[in-house]
Amino acid sequence: MSEALFEQVREHLAGVAQDAAVMHGVLALRIEPAHLLEVVRALKDQFGFDMFLDVTAVDWPEREPRFDVVWHFYSTRHFVRVRVKTRVPLADPTVETLVPFYGSARYMERECHEMYGIVFRGNADLRPILLYEGFEGHPLRKDYPKQKEQPLVPYRDVKP
């Protein structure tokens, strides 16, 4: 059942998705950032991936382009998942927003933005959601110092 669907997706997206493979029951597609909207529109409208699960990023400090942006979608009709990956460089970590397709992308893109500094073009509200106003830097990037704190309340003078 899911193999047949995956095969259809692979054929349909053969031009834009490189090395599509099934891993652990999830179809993984790697695409160029420019093809994102086209791929997501096909997945949603033609193949029934109607649920937006998550968007996150992976930081590869040694690599260029440095970041992977990873989306997961779920089909409530076929009960299968698909993973879409793309690469963006540190100089311009920008991808298109998916809010016009999936309203729930709004919050997850905010989280990905504050944690990794990925910019979602078209998402008007990229305020911090888990962090606070005034936090500098992106704490899940590998070059953020592990124990660097940015306290909101000044610390007391504690006698040793």
Next chain:
Amino acid sequence: MTTQPSRPAPAGAFEYLTTKKDEFVGWARKFSLFPYPFVTACCAMEFMSVSSTLYDTDRFGAALPRFTPRQSDLLMVVGTVTHKQAPILKKVYEQMCEPKWVIAFGVCATSGGFYQNYAALPGIDKIIPVDLYIPGCPPRPEMVIDGIMKLQDKIAAERHPIINEKF
């Protein structure tokens, strides 16, 4: 049927006691702790366990939680406090009336525990004074009871300056 002959009460017994003011006030205060549970994380389960029937902190006069800081005198910080929550904790502490005591319940409130990163406050004593630390992840109820008893000892032993200097 015979009855025990009633003994005349010894004259003067328990008609008055002598004590020191601080000891008297400390004795009264140590059995009337009104905790404010500032509960943020998984230690809450252990807090529920210790305050319910089996372990029963009511035995120490510390059972009735007040959910407003203005009516409480014991702040129990139960669980991890993040930097984002720290201003709230500080405000709650400042809203409490004197006399007030603070217990850091669990290792996260004590020192941040295994959270050493951008998000977690490394111990609530960085922002408010703490009277008693209860380590453990989470602490056993016995440790909490031991902690409450130690706090009672501390309250009983400390100075209690109240209303005017003559008393």
